[in-house]
Amino acid sequence: MAADGTRFTFTAGRTPENTFAVVGFTLKQSLSSLFCLDITVACNDPAIGFKQVLDEMATLTIHEGEVVRRRVRGIVTFCEQGDTGKHQTLYTMTVHPEFWRSSQRQNCRSFQNYDIAYIFAKLLKEMDIRTHDTLFRRPHPEREFCVQFIETDYEFISRLAAEEGIYFFEEEYLKENAQKLTFADDSSVLRSLGSLPYNPNAASESSTYCINTFRRSAQIRPAQVTTQDYTFTAPGWPAQYNEYGRKLAYQRPEYEIFDYPGRFKDEQHGADFAKYQVEGWRNNVDFASGTSNSPQLQPGRRFALTDHPREDLNDVWQVVSCVLTGSQPQALIGSSGQGTTLNCEFHVIPAIQTWRPQPLPKPLIDGPQIAIVTGPAGEEIYCDEHGRVTVKFAWDRYNKANEESSCWVRVSQAWAGTGFGNIAIPRVGQEVIVDFLNGDPDQPIITGRTYHAANRSPGDLPGTKTQMAIRSQTYKGAGYNELMFEDQTGQELLSMHAQKDMKTVVLNNRMTDVTANHSENVGGNQAVTIARNQVQSIGANQMETITANQVLTVGQNQSETIGTAKKETVGLLSALTVGLAYQVSVGGVMNTSVALSQSSEVGILKSLMIGQKYSVSVGKEMAVTVGERKTESVGKVSQHSAGDHLELSCGKAKIVLTKDGKIFLSGMELHIQAVTAVNSDALLINLNCGTTTPPPSAPQGNNGGNSGTNDNPLINY
Template identity: 40%
Template sequence: MAVQSDYRYSLTVNEHIQFDVVRFVLKEQLSSLFHLELDVASSGAEPDFFTIIDHNATLTFWQGEQAIRHVNGIVTSFNQGETGFSRTRYRMVIEPSLCRANLQSDLRIFQQQDSQKIIETLLQKNHTPQNQFHLQTPYWTREYCVQYRETDLNFIERLAAEEGTYYYFEHTKENHILHFANSTALSLKKGDLIYNAMPAGERPEAAIWHWAYEEKLSSTLQTLRDYTFTNPRYNQEHQAIVQKTNVLGENHQGQYERYDYPGRYKRDAQGKPFTQYRLDYERRESELAFAHSDDLRVQPGYVFGLTGHSRDAFNRDWLIVSVEHYGWQPGVLEEEAGEDGNRYENRIKLIPSTTQWRPTPQPRPVVEGSHTAHVVGPADEEIYCDEWGRVKVQFPWDREGQNNEHSSCWIRVSQGWAGAQFGHIAIPRIGHEVIVDFLEGDPDQPVIIGRTYHSTTEPPYALPEHKTRMTIKSKTHKGNGFNELRFEDENGQEEVFIHAERDQNNVVKNDETTQIGHDRSEQVGHDETIHIGNNRTETVGQDESLTVGRDQTNKINRNRMTKIEKDEVLNIGNNFVLDVYANQDVRSGRDHSHQANRNALVKVGTELKHHSKNIKMTGSTLVKVRGQAGTIVIDGKGITLKGKVTVKGALIQQGGTPESPQVLSFTANDVKPTCEVCEAMKNQKQHAG
């Protein structure tokens, strides 16, 4: 291998500390941290460890005087070994700066951000500012995304895998750049690799001397489903199926389906790419090539063409998936150097450049059990919810939340009953402590399943003093009132208590039956209106008392019948007016008495009749009967008749006194009255004439 004699390696740490490279092993792979282990030596002063650990380091591959490739990272492990005649041996590990993300873990909430924004935030936190995203399909905004007890690296890799995105590194002398890509079609081509299977020592240039190709039986169909409460009847099912031939131009045989739920997408438009990503992952190594070479240029994430293979189908572009590099430089140990010169070789794994490579889906963290949290919202609110009754909470583990309406996503609240516009609803209020569970243990899918009291939201009644009370008691929004339905179960004190802070409305669409075993008291502070659409029957077993503070008005559109088995007493403090439109009939089984302390007036429009065996009319001072043509006055002086007098029937005369004049005498059937005095006076007038 004539080309190997030109290879050499150098290492610089912290910009100025030089080490001689004895040997190294470098492992690189898509979506993995590269890992470089080196045996090095130095004849200089023993370095301080703090100047080595966590500092920049660069391994350079040389061919002659030309730097072919750099591997840049930070020193994560440094070991001082034996000291020989003139040199001290060291062992060192170099990894990308992204490895720092494996040293930090967090519980953190991200809202309304896409995966790129979230990943960039974590990279900045871990001092990995050199990064680039190459996206053929843009990321969707994540409404709510939780890093839950994961290292920053695990979280980054999980998000990237869900988005079908792999990462790799680009190296320069001074730094390394982290690249993210969600399509192999965006990969850069670095050149061609020569296939040369000639024996060692006969290759004038770097080449692949071993090549193997294999195919694996893999799934050909991926089906995913998911659920969203905003469209519960739609199953959000998506399928992806193999639609390509292999590098040999052959079609795939068989249909092997992988089905999973949930697909971890809430928008239907996300379902299609997520399903394709899962199928791509299952088939990423369905066509795989293995190669051994001594070409220093190969590294994951880049495309190289293969030339010189006897099977022309293999002479095409391939994407490097992983590489293991091995290098030896024994000559730097002068006192220990043998006859072997510098050597280098690698082991390469490749896939066709047209195959999509997706990273292994990372297991999401599982919340083992429920959490408590406090309901939060704007500073001037007491109740804060959306159209579905969802609320926001502050978890006790969230260090970045500000106990306001931005502390979490909207979280659904389990209710006792939830139907189509019917059921039970009780919105947790700001400050209340709730119990939060997570669907399938997924921290991104919280749901409130309960509530509990704590020291600042105590029960409505002191306990255990009122341990027999069960209550549903609310509180006036932005006020001090309350509504309550309370049950007291203490033996001998059983009670159902209902309190309405303002209005109470009862609607009974059919019958209502109320049975009260003892007393009932009802007090209405203002007006009461009762409307009965049909009949009303009211029965009082004993006495009834009705007190009206002012007026009472009764209106009966038809008949009224009142039956009183015994006495009725009507006491009216002022006037009494009885207005009967037609007839009035008053019947008394025995006596009937009317008494007026002053005047009494009976006014009849046509005729007044009194029927009785006896009629007595008594005026203690005066009796006066007045008609159209005359008047009868009975007073203390006697009886005075004024007007024309006609008497029909017999006249009976009885003796009289000066105080009692003669009684008129009538002749039967004589229509004229006869009076001796009158006749005598009449005759006297005639004779005088």
């Protein structure tokens, strides 16, 4: 034991408290790294089992008399049995903090919409790292998608911490089991050790803690950082941030680190990442190093240097790293010589500066991956307003295959314009090819789709190998829309299938050429609207069959030209209504045949002109009724012939001719006037002798003449 009473004790695992005697140790510590305690101990037991100490808690305690000055706790990660002497056996062990466990698990997983405090806590809890603290003074927003890809938990946490300007250290307390892993982003949270005087003449065994040596240093580092990125949600956003470092008096300011992609999608992260990077690159621009006999110097502490001859060094400094070396050779039975010694080599920076880790490399995915599109239960198509979908990666062992299995993933389309292009949303359950922008696991993008054994292509390959098809599937149904090309020689075909409706809009002209036949079937109704003209030309015959009714409406004129003959058959009735005029012109012969009845009604006038002959044949009866006047003019000859009875009547006057040659004239008066002569020839002429006979009536009930004798008292010749 040293004159000041300094001594070291060590306990490990499930061994009794006084099993080991410390011979010597080296404790290496620095901010944002795992401390490493290499310790050599002596033990009376030559056969300590590794199982008793490995992966178990161990504690190094530094005493000053009965006062505990330092306690370092961790887990034993290495144990080696050394030489065995007459009384003791040497053991060498390596102790790391509990946080070291996170370096032994490599993983692939993703976190969505969580900040780093949550991510850190979850990973540490899973690795049974019982206590930690997050002393944050700056905002650390949630991350939409944060991927750990083929990284250990320790590498993942360290990388995220560096991106966010966070450093970590082991916060030690003198109470047993009170050590705590601490994350911080500002130097104001560091605990103070008080003052340490500068004393270059003090020996390592001095009972007064002091600074023995202190060397100030400066170096050139990058002067500025510019970060830039791109986000599709704000394509016009410059997304560029520049940050200069402090204390540039020693160097040129144009030493620049340009980082692309900057891995930020918002202003908060963009500005902060540039600041954190430049402070990380310049974390050792202005520093000091030295030695001390204090066991309490450790990363995460600050102290005030006093009594230095250079006044500007008498300031507050924070410890960045240190190497604490202790020797206690008297722990070996039978040893002699030097007693307990303790020495600390350290690096410090001004306490006003917040130390930040330098940026750490991010894992790159060097090729595309396969994933399955996911969505809520029962949903077939699940996307957002940008057409993005969620996917389940094959390496993801944690997230369920649902709408929360990943972030929204953009989908590459064959063509993407402003309001035009093509769009095909991958459906739930389909296999897709996922690539990553700049190889960044946090930026997946779907670049293709693939079939697999359970998700086969349309058709029956290889039998349909000559077919190329674009086929959709009815949403929550069994139908489909399809455009199919058949390229088999001699069987070339373009086929289009619409599961329900089909709509075609042509803003200008449309031309369709069919070299052979054209067949069109309409199961329901068809409506065709033509704004202006329609021309239809048929090379040979046309046949049109209408099962029920046809209505044809012509707004103005209709012209129909038939080269040879026209035949029209109406099964029952035919009606023709003409609003003003109706004309029929027949170049040769016109024949109208009516099986039963024909009726013709003319509202005002009817004119009939016949070039040569006009013949009317009536099978039985013919009746002509004229309301007021009838005029008949014959150029040369007019003949009226009746087989049995010919009658001409006007009021009470009547002339009747019968087939037996009789002529009857009947009226109130008879006037015969001749300019030259009246000739009358008969065998007998009777006048006023009661021999006249009244005109006979027309056969079949037609009107006849009056019956009775001729009472005319006078006949003028």
